[in-house]
Amino acid sequence: MSDNLLVFAHGKESGPWGTKISHLARTAQRRGFAVISPDYSHTHDPAARIAQLLALQPQAQRLVLAGSSMGAYVSAMACATLKPRALFLMAPALYFPYPGWDAEPEGIPALCSVVHGWHDEIVPVERAQRFARQHAAELHLLDSDHGLNDQLEMLDLLLDRLLLRVLMQAP
Template sequence: MNNLVVYNHGKDSIPWGEKALALAEVAEDRGFEFISPDYQASNDPEWRVDRLLAMDLHGYERIVLAGSSMGAYVATVAAETIKPHGLFLIAPAFYLPGYARDRFAPGTENIEVFHGWQDDVVPPENAWRFCREHRARLHVLDSDHRLLSILPLMAAAFDRFLRELAP
């Protein structure tokens, strides 16, 4: 396989939680290799960005960066350097105190964002602000920060997202 999805887990999450497992199944069905680095050693988002940028991602025809919450921030900041074919972001931790960046240059026009109306960690307005600036596809649904209640819908959207990236 020369297509790759790199999933970046959230601050207090694990590399192979429910979202990662659901997206991995979709990615593998679409012919993408799927990796989920373990960032549990540090809750510093910039440390996580550095870890992602240190990975050897050469040799892949298509790279998609995905992430949830802090992991979506990590994917987006790293995308400036990696220039992936797509970004799939779940409740992205944008415009929050303690994060070094509040301006982004994602390196791709293929961006899809999921966010919950009931998110009490990252306000939905933050996702809207990012999507408006970057003309990204935004889904705001009746769910909380983890978005597990809409996981089947998100997985179906991820399937379409990967299909649309095919040549």
């Protein structure tokens, strides 16, 4: 079992090592976290992606889950089983009124940071606000769109801050 592990979940249309994840992986590695980013591109079914993540059984003394868009939904829904120390969600695709997309995540860790763009054209900002209110999570609203790719520096700072808080916790 690794001491520190960050598991990324990519969005519906992206891949496991896109611009955002590759950038943030370097942030995590600088903080001493191993990083994995499974490839979910074979399916757009959120239940299948959640099952794939759970089947990996990622384990670490300090496990952190992170996801973007649909990947944020997958990461949030895996919390009850995987029990991460922290959760980092970017433009989380939560609370869509479709079967498989409408469940309330459970087991959300106390260290939870949500980042959303004010101009998100895919997931309304109110969904991030609802999640943050429901789970007492940090909420960072940025002058950006759904991809948040123009905010890599800020995402880097926010993830770094969260990982530092994880590292400051007792093992």
